[in-house]
Amino acid sequence: MISRANIRCFWLCLVLVTSPLQAERVEPNPSEREYALAIQFISQAKQRGNMDSRAGRAALTAAVDHLKTALRLDPNYVRAAILLGEIQLIRGRSDAATPTLQRLHRRFPTDQRLTYLLGVHFFRLNQYSKGAPLLAQVIANDATALDARVLLARYLYRQKKYRKSLELAESAVALDPKDADMFGLIGNIHLRTARLRNAAKAFRRVLQLRPTSIPVRVNLGTVLFRLGEYRRASELYEDVLAKSKGNPALHYNLGSCYYQLKKWSQAITQLSVYLRSYDEDSKAHYFIGRAYAGKGLVREATNHLARATVLDEKNPWAPFALAELAYGNNDLDTADTFAETALQRASNEPDILILAGMVARERGDFPRAVSRLEAAIPLAATSEIPRRELGMTFAISGRTNDAIDNLEAARTLATSDMLVSVWLSISRTHRALDHIDAGRHQAAQVDLERAIEVNPGALEAIWNLVLLHNLHEEPASALRVIQQALGHQAQNPDLHLLAAWTLARMGRMLRAQERLKFTQGAGDSGLRWMIQGAVHTYLGEFTAARIAFIEAKENGVDLGSALTVLELEQAADWLGKGKLDRALDLVVRIPQNIAPELQRVRAGLFACALLQTGKSLKRVPSLLQTMRTGPLPDGFGLARLARDTHLVTGWALYRYGRDEEAEKHLRLHLEGKPKDPVARRLMATVLSDRAERLYARRKYVRAERALDEAQGYVGENPRLTHNMAVIRHHNNMKSSSSVFQTLSRSDVVPEATLNWGLYLEDVSKRLNTAASLYRRYLKTPGIAAEIARNRLSRRQRVFGYEQ
């Protein structure tokens, strides 16, 4: 189509072409005269308004006649043919112009003007296929051929050859930067090719050149809408509607913008206006229905969406919206019906499949839910939603492994989807607990660590991982987990409680106590009491500790042996402070049906108390036997006693005269510690006592052997030497008396003095010497003083005076 602007261009060209002719000085031939006359009539026509007045049209007709005459006179008169073609273009008589122009174009094919004019006339005659090559030829040979570019660009746009059209349009606006039409064409091309930002830019340029253009505003509004710039689009539409009322489509567009901006009331207003004109528009009903839904007006929303569903029986979104609406109102049956309706209309729409799956899941129909959601996955391969919903469905239906697989896949697609993170974390935690129940702690740890990784605030996962680390006696690892978690939720009382507990387990009681200050509101008060009990025990506040432990027990905490340990601690404390009787009473009260390890501790403390009080030493051997049944826990200071159990047992048995058993235990002790001086001394004593008994029974050989062994343990010992002489006295009085005499010189062995005296009296009849020895013996703490006293008194009694 040739516009008025083009025609004005032709006139300009005509003036430029004709002006030089008027300067000819050579006498013109007849054809040129006709040409000159035509020029005169063209001038008259111009003065008289050309085609706008009868006189102008008459002048142009006269000019045509003269030019035809000229061409008759000279058929190859190209200038006349061009001028004729241009006048016919003005007169809209392309059919009359084209034969002449075609004839001359064949003769002069390189003539640019002729080619261009012929191309334009072909376009006038809608013979675009003939005109387009001619215009392309002109453009190729003339970089400034603006009109040819404009014409060809528009033609190619209509032919949907957008790339070529865009090139020509852009070259045209380069030649004429104020060509609003060409910018409009560029905008449209971009709009068609979905280069929305470029389109918006072009339309904005048009509006700069032509600010009042309503279509361009509408177009720009469309582009902005599609760009999601609903607010700016709505402003444009509002502006257009303010200037040009009555276009329902604009209300539709504006309503759509409001809809997108969730300005439900305004959207409803605009769409209602539109629907007054187009009540059969299903899309308008759909949007207004959703706007009503957005506003919470379910009945109106349902009415419009139902109407949309009926009006367009192929569109799935209205039933989809109805399904969503029913789902939102927990009307699952209705939701299911509409979701299935939507699916029948569009079985490959992932959103519909997802909603259908969700509705089925909520109705407990897990197989159908899984089927729908699995169908949605390939259709929305880049969306995490179907995998997320499928994972959630599996999680709810107890298929934890499948849940985790799908939630992990969803997380790969959308790391920031919190719903995925939360569900994945919980599913991992569930599986970890299953692993723990089955004893697969390593696998449980992996799951819990991943649960925390995807959701650092997952308290249950943190809690369980900390417990697991504690179960493995890895308190440092547990503490690390807690510290990391506190980095995300520093005020969480449960985390502080875990920290306190772990620190208490590590024996860092003061730090645990510090942490307890932050556990206000923690979920596990039993555990809190437990820690308080441990801290009180550490501080030696046993009554408070006992109360705390009882509270913990009442709150469901399995105390294990804590109360027993507390009592053992208290007993140890009292023993350490010398409160022996209280310690002894407490130890006696501790029941014996406790853990074997604690039984050993109890036995050890009991034995220590008895050893320190000196009471009931008879019980010590059996206590130490209990102590020896296994290893002792660290602390309590019982390690030394544990090392010496045989020694102490031997000593206690010796104290109670059970020398044979004492000897057995001492030998066991000496096997391990052959150089223990206390044990050697005790052993020598026990052997010496045995020798004494044997001597009393006149078993001299065995007595001598026992005493010999005793000497082996303590070496040369005056008492043993003396007693050896006592044993040997029966068959060698002289030798043994010599020993008695030697030893009697000191009081190391008092009995030596007595025995020497007895020998002197009984054998040597040296009564006076013997008497002096008896008297000396009486001054020493000799236990056989009665003998000396008897001997002295007998002498006094029988003889009457000392001999």
Add this chain to the structure above:
Amino acid sequence: MSNKNTLWPLAVFAALCFFSRPGAADTLQLGIYAPRLPFPDNERRVAWAQRVGQLLEAQSGLSIQARAFTKSSDLLAFVDAGRIQLVLADPVFLVEFPHRFSALASGTGPEGPSPPYAVLVPSGYMGEGINPLKKERLALVDVGRLEVALLSNLSFEGLINVVDWFGDIDWVTDLSEATNRVTTKKVRATLGYASVGRKSGLRISVRLRGIPLPMLAIVRNHIDDDVVTVMNSAVDGTGLSLPPAGPLSRLIPADPALLPRVQAATARPPGKPQPRRPVWSPSALQSLDRNYPVTRRRKVPLEPPLRRWRRPKFPKTGPGRGLVSK
């Protein structure tokens, strides 16, 4: 032994009594020889012997006839003749013939089975101990040939040999005669039961170790076992009361250590004590010499995992969670 002949009328009387008893074969004959017991005369000695026999008879249910002897040789002759089945005799006599007698019961009294012996001197005698009595004349009861050893080694505990220490010794038949001799100052002193000496008006110069009272014994191979059993049961339990004679007032089951002690004392030469076994130097009661201080551990084991696992709940799905955005 110079006064031995003065006792022969007693022996004749006893023999007459023995032979005049009818049915002797069915009756157990009890010979009593207790020269250390004080009897003023022989008649009382016989009467006492008969009462002893009656008591034994009543207690055992056996027929027993008692006969008192004043000389050990007479008793021995009766024993050798098989005419005595039971004896109540001084231990010295019994240990002199250790294979012929078996002890059934020990004599005892308020001072026990071995009442203290003593050196008895006239009441006016002021000396203390035996030193002043050295080489002084002494009256001793002639119990048997082991009497000197018994007195030296048992009563004097081997401190002296009685024969060597004192001067001449008048051997008399019983303790009454000995005390009479001291009272009449025929001798300076005698040795006898302290209680007897006190009753006789003598002074106890030296207290000595006791000498066992007469013992009831059977003559081996002259008596059935049944009879032995019956006799044992007769003195069993609380013993059998006898008519008092000096320190003797009861019979009790025989102390098995009594005769061996007498035997040991008489086996050694007089004045030769059994050397005492040396006294053992006992070990001092050992202390352990090792302390086992107890310390408080200050740590309560908090046992994992306390079964406090937490299973999180899935968030709510469905309408409450929100819609799928299209």
